[in-house]
Amino acid sequence: MTQPDPVRDYLRQRGASYSVIANGLRGLVENWDRVVAEVEAGYDRPLDDYLNDVDGRQLLANALELAPDEMRSAYAARIADADKRIRDVTRPSARCLWGQIVADEEGWKPERNWWYFVLPKAPGPKLAAEIVGL
Numbered sequence: 183m184t185q186p187d188p189v190r191d192y193l194r195q196r197g198a199s200y201s202v203i204a205n206g207l208r209g210l211v212e213n214w215d216r217v218v219a220e221v222e223a224g225y226d227r228p229l230d231d232y233l234n235d236v237d238g239r240q241l242l243a244n245a246l247e248l249a250p251d252e253m254r255s256a257y258a259a260r261i262a263d264a265d266k267r268i269r270d271v272t273r274p275s276a277r278c279l280w281g282q283i284v285a286d287e288e289g290w291k292p293e294r295n296w297w298y299f300v301l302p303k304a305p306g307p308k309l310a311a312e313i314v315g316l
Contacts, residue, residue, distance in 0.1 A: 187206060188248040188249065188250070189206050189207045189210075189245045189248055189249050189253070190203050190204075190206045191248075192244065192245055192248050193206070193241075193245070196241070198241075207242075207245055207246075207249055207253055207257060208257075210238065210241060210242040210245055211242065211257045211260055211261060211264075213235075213238050213242075214238060214239055214242055214261065214264050215260070215264050217235040217236075217238065217239070217268075218264045218267050218268045220235075221268055221271055221272065221302045222267065222268075222271050224302070224304050224305065224306045225302045225305050225306055225309050226305070226306020226307060226308050226309060227306075227308060227309065228308055228309065228312060229279075229309060229312040229313060232279075232301075232302075232309060233279060233280065236279065236297045236298055239297040240295065240297065240298070242261070243295070246261075268297075268300075269296075269300070271302060271303055271304070272300035272301060272302055272303060273300060273301055273302075273303050274292075274299060274300055275299055275300060275301045275313075275316045276315070276316055277299075277316070278290060278292075278298050278299055279298050279299070279301070279316065280298060285298065301313050301316055
């Protein structure tokens with residue numbers, strides 16, 4: 183019999199795809215690593231894609247709150263490294279990327295949910311065209 187996995191249960195409740203649920207916390211961490219690498223390389227997808235990718239970081243944060251200590255510990259260094267790397271290649275935005283209304287509704291703050299308040303310093307042309315003024 184398998185042990186309950188609060189992260190997979192959370193992902194299931196959120197309506198995540200089967201593959202996201204199946205990969206659990208490991209998959210969320212791997213996805214964040216992928217996003218960080220794309221930003222380091224000059225993220226060149228539209229703003230909607232970037233918003234989806236930073237939503238993945240929020241999903242990871244929420245999952246970490248539910249994960250048992252041993253799961254959090256297993257990924258803590260990797261997440262901290264990815265967060266440091268992306269902070270090195272991003273800049274503060276003028277406001278929450280989803281807008282102030284959403285930030286207020288969700289309770290997002292730049293100190294806690296910083297991924298919603300930063301943009302790549304060197305975005306590719308597609309993203310650069312959409313983030314003028316942010």
